[in-house]
Amino acid sequence: MKEYPLKKFLLVYFLLLLFSSSLLFPQSKYRFFDSAEPLSKYVRLTIFHPSEGIIRSIAELKNNEIVTLKNLLVVAVFHEKEQYDYKKSIDFIKQNNIDWVKFHKLTKNIYSYNLFQENSLSDEFKNIFTKSDGIIFFGGADIPPYIYNEKTNLLTSIRTPYRHFVELSFIFHLLGGFQNNDFKPFLDSAPQFAVLGICLGEQSLNVGTGGTLVQDIFSEIYGKTYLEDIITMSRENWHRNPLVWLYPEKKLLSYSMHRIRLKENSKFVSEMGFNKEDTPFVLSSHHQMVNKLGKKFKVSATSLDGKVIEAIEHEKYPNVLGIQFHPESSLLWDPEQTFKFTLKQKKEISLRSILDNNPPSFAFHKKLWSWFCEKLDEYHKSKQ
Numbered sequence: 001m002k003e004y005p006l007k008k009f010l011l012v013y014f015l016l017l018l019f020s021s022s023l024l025f026p027q028s029k030y031r032f033f034d035s036a037e038p039l040s041k042y043v044r045l046t047i048f049h050p051s052e053g054i055i056r057s058i059a060e061l062k063n064n065e066i067v068t069l070k071n072l073l074v075v076a077v078f079h080e081k082e083q084y085d086y087k088k089s090i091d092f093i094k095q096n097n098i099d100w101v102k103f104h105k106l107t108k109n110i111y112s113y114n115l116f117q118e119n120s121l122s123d124e125f126k127n128i129f130t131k132s133d134g135i136i137f138f139g140g141a142d143i144p145p146y147i148y149n150e151k152t153n154l155l156t157s158i159r160t161p162y163r164h165f166v167e168l169s170f171i172f173h174l175l176g177g178f179q180n181n182d183f184k185p186f187l188d189s190a191p192q193f194a195v196l197g198i199c200l201g202e203q204s205l206n207v208g209t210g211g212t213l214v215q216d217i218f219s220e221i222y223g224k225t226y227l228e229d230i231i232t233m234s235r236e237n238w239h240r241n242p243l244v245w246l247y248p249e250k251k252l253l254s255y256s257m258h259r260i261r262l263k264e265n266s267k268f269v270s271e272m273g274f275n276k277e278d279t280p281f282v283l284s285s286h287h288q289m290v291n292k293l294g295k296k297f298k299v300s301a302t303s304l305d306g307k308v309i310e311a312i313e314h315e316k317y318p319n320v321l322g323i324q325f326h327p328e329s330s331l332l333w334d335p336e337q338t339f340k341f342t343l344k345q346k347k348e349i350s351l352r353s354i355l356d357n358n359p360p361s362f363a364f365h366k367k368l369w370s371w372f373c374e375k376l377d378e379y380h381k382s383k384q
Helices: 005-024 052-063 087-095 122-130 161-175 200-208 351-357 361-383
Strands: 043-048 072-079 101-106 134-137 194-198 256-262 281-284 297-303 309-314 320-323
Touching (some): 043 161, 043 361, 052 072, 052 087, 134 361, 194 361, 200 309, 297 320, 351 361
Parallel strands (some): 043 072, 072 101, 134 194
């Protein structure tokens, strides 16, 4: 039978696409957990949404000796349907000769209606959990409110739904939740496992266990609907910088630096050695926050006025912590990088100087990371 030139061209084109795709994310190279042994000499920290910026931040934490684990191996997990080009991350580690980051790509489908039950990724989640010593969920875009059964506020921006499907389902598998009280979570068999949620990560811990969110802090908590009204508020109540949206040409820092209040019965006081009177400065950039608490979570820190939840911790699993701020940001550690927050600020200042000049802010950030690293190391050694 004679082949038509167009059909032959299309066949060759299709094969080339398959070949180029396999070169970009070959299964054997970007499926770390498939061949990984359950036990390792390395402390394995799994991270989700491993963007170039997040990997860069972890590298800076290591370079500044904030993260001091010498035998740390970071395993970066992502789903092929996420709205991010992870080739940027892969190129970054190659260009910087980083040999302590590996990748694991998820491919099986998951849907909004089967997140909080056994699904196509359950076995893979179990394998990742079994071969990890701890997990970090990082910041990002808003969670679709339909996942926690609420209508969508006009100020909510749904940009990365597949990422949320994966992370929320994994969190439910780890911790359980109100969505299905009969489900047996992974941490029932390993309660000392370490989990840290940062910014969106804290919100994900809460939603993944059946909690809800305030969809916009300025309008729902403070009753403000105009930027001009928001900027008249105390900067202690800014959780991102409203001036950036009003004056984009001024190149102000979009983050906000503000103090938080620690709860007396929190890990910050009972385990990290701080006092309830301490009000460390933190770096934040968010417009949503935890509302109704997820299953077995309690509040660990708030804003100074008590209206915004700044940290949550798990009451059953002692090493699970969610924080609404960004201790991973490299902006905090470099005294040479300087910024302006407001139009009236006469000269740029570094975020590091704010930490140094407002104790125990620097110690708070350093101890937070040392606490998490200690929990990773302890769990790792308990498995050997």
